[in-house]
Amino acid sequence: xxxxxxxxxxxxxxxxxxxxxxxxxxxxxxxxxxxxxxxxxxxxxxxxxxxxxxxxxxxxxxxxxxxxxxxxxxxxxxxxxxxxxxxxxxxxxxxxxxxxxxxxxxxxxxxxxxxxxxxxxxxxxxxxxxxxxxxxxxxxxxxxxxxxxxxxxxxxxxxxxxxxxxxxxxxxxxxxxxxxxxxxxxxxxxxxxxxxxxxxxxxxxxxxxxxxxxxxxxxxxxxxxxxxxxxxxxxxxxxxxxxxx
Amino acid sequence: xxxxxxxxxxxxxxxxxxxxxxxxxxxxxxxxxxxxxxxxxxxxxxxxxxxxxxxxxxxxxxxxxxxxxxxxxxxxxxxxxxxxxxxxxxxxxxxxxxxxxxxxxxxxxxxxxxxxxxxxxxxxxxxxxxxxxxxxxxxxxxxxxxxxxxxxxxxxxxxxxxxxxxxxxxxxxxxxxxxxxxxxxxxxxxxxxxxxxxxxxxxxxxxxxxxxxxxxxxxxxxxxxxxxxxxxxxxxxxxxxxxxxxxxxxxxxxxxxxxxxxxxxxxxxxxx
Numbered sequence: 385x386x387x388x389x390x391x392x393x394x395x396x397x398x399x400x401x402x403x404x405x406x407x408x409x410x411x412x413x414x415x416x417x418x419x420x421x422x423x424x425x426x427x428x429x430x431x432x433x434x435x436x437x438x439x440x441x442x443x444x445x446x447x448x449x450x451x452x453x454x455x456x457x458x459x460x461x462x463x464x465x466x467x468x469x470x471x472x473x474x475x476x477x478x479x480x481x482x483x484x485x486x487x488x489x490x491x492x493x494x495x496x497x498x499x500x501x502x503x504x505x506x507x508x509x510x511x512x513x514x515x516x517x518x519x520x521x522x523x524x525x526x527x528x529x530x531x532x533x534x535x536x537x538x539x540x541x542x543x544x545x546x547x548x549x550x551x552x553x554x555x556x557x558x559x560x561x562x563x564x565x566x567x568x569x570x571x572x573x574x575x576x577x578x579x580x581x582x583x584x585x586x587x588x589x590x591x592x593x594x595x596x597x598x599x600x601x602x603x604x605x606x607x608x609x610x611x612x613x614x615x616x617x618x619x620x621x622x623x624x625x626x627x628x629x
Numbered sequence: 630x631x632x633x634x635x636x637x638x639x640x641x642x643x644x645x646x647x648x649x650x651x652x653x654x655x656x657x658x659x660x661x662x663x664x665x666x667x668x669x670x671x672x673x674x675x676x677x678x679x680x681x682x683x684x685x686x687x688x689x690x691x692x693x694x695x696x697x698x699x700x701x702x703x704x705x706x707x708x709x710x711x712x713x714x715x716x717x718x719x720x721x722x723x724x725x726x727x728x729x730x731x732x733x734x735x736x737x738x739x740x741x742x743x744x745x746x747x748x749x750x751x752x753x754x755x756x757x758x759x760x761x762x763x764x765x766x767x768x769x770x771x772x773x774x775x776x777x778x779x780x781x782x783x784x785x786x787x788x789x790x791x792x793x794x795x796x797x798x799x800x801x802x803x804x805x806x807x808x809x810x811x812x813x814x815x816x817x818x819x820x821x822x823x824x825x826x827x828x829x830x831x832x833x834x835x836x837x838x839x840x841x842x843x844x845x846x847x848x849x850x851x852x853x854x855x856x857x858x859x860x861x862x863x864x865x866x867x868x869x870x871x872x873x874x875x876x877x878x879x880x881x882x883x884x885x886x887x888x889x890x891x892x893x894x895x896x897x898x899x900x901x
Binding site for chain 1: 662663699700701702703717719722723725727729731732733734735736737738739742746747749750751752774790
C-alpha cells in the first residue's frame, strides 16, 4: 500500500463524480426527499416517523452507495482501465481504499445533509446522542460501498449490476426489522436476519431512538457493520485478479 | 510498497540486468481460453531496441500473446521472460507500458486528468503528461473530456498513458487502428524514435501494409508463429512481392493451401 497512490485514486474517483453532477445531486437529494416523504405521508401518525426515521437514515446511504459503487467498479472492469491499472505499480489495496475514501467522503456529505434535515428541519428526536445517528449512517454508506464493490465482480453488464439491488439489498431490507420486529419473526427468518449486516445497522438506529446515553449494544452493532464492510472489502480484493483467463 | 520512479529519459540506463538479454523471451508458451487452445507451444525472442510487428488475422491469438507478455494472461505451460525477469513480476510494472486494443482510459475525465492520475500511479514527474501528449500529437487538448474525443484521439490518449515515464518495453495492441494515414505515419515515426533511444516495441496489427514499417516481423496464424524475420528477409525467403503474398505462401507451405474463409478477414490496408 502506498498513500500517494491511494489518494491519487480517491482524487480520480471524485473528479469523475465532479464531471457527473447529476449523479451527485441524485445521491445527495434522493435520501432527503424520501425522508421528507416519510414524515408527511404519515402526518396523521407521527409515531411512524418517530420510530422509522432513524432506521431510514441508515438504509438510504447503504442502497445509494451500493448501486453507485457496483456500477462504477463494473465500469472500471469492463473499460479495460482495471487491467491497465493492474499492470501498473498500483496495489489492490490502493485501489480499494481509494474508492473507499472517495465514496466515504460522499457518504459523509450525504449523511450530514440527511441528518441535518431529519433532526433539524423535520424535528426527529431520539433518546440517545443524535450524533450517533450520523456515525451509523456513514458506516452504512461504507457497508453499501463495500458490498457494491464485491458484487460487481459477479456482474458482466450494468443491467446485472443494478439488478443486484433487488436481489441483494431488498431481502436485507425486509429482514432487518424495519417492517416487523426481528424478535417476532419465525426462527429461520430470524436466523437469516442475524446473518445479514443491515439488521445490525437498523438495530443500532432503534437503540439510539429508544435508549438514552451511549449504549454498549449500539457500539457493538456499529462495530459489526464496520466489520462487515471490511470483510466485503477484503472479499472484493480477492476478486481483483492481475492474471485472468 | 516501493515507490521507485522510472527515469524520465535515458532508457537503457537501468543497471539490474544485462542489456544483452533479449527484451522478450517466450519458451513453450501454451494458453487455452474456455477449453480451446489459443497458443500452441510458442517460442520467440525479441531483441532490444527493435520495432517488431506482430501480424496475423483477427482471432489468431495476437492479443493473448501480448497479454501473456504483459503478465495478465493465465498461462497453461511455458515460460515468458521480459527484460530478464519473469513476466508479470511486480518489478516490471514500471518498466513495461501496455496499450490494450480498446482505449483503456476514463471517458468521464479530461485528457489531462487521465494522464495526471496514471502519472501519479507510476510515480513519474509532474511534467510527464505534457511531454507524452506532445509525442502523440494531442497537445492543446488537455481540457477535452475523453468521452467527447474521436476514436482515434482516444486511442492516442491511451497510448500517451503507456508512454509515461518512458518504459523500456512498449506492448501495443493495434495502436493505429482507425487512424488516418498521416497520423499512422507519425505514430510509426514516433515508434522508431523511441526504439532509437533504446526502447523495445512490440506492435500488433491485422493490417498487412504496416509490416513494411517494422524492423522485425512476427507472422502468426491460428495460435502458431509462421515466421520471425525482417521484412526484407521474409520477402527474400518466400520470393513474394509483398508481405501479404509472403503470408499466403507460408500458409500454403504449412498446411497445403490457404483456406479462403480465413484470408478474407485479413485486410491488406485499413479501409475505414
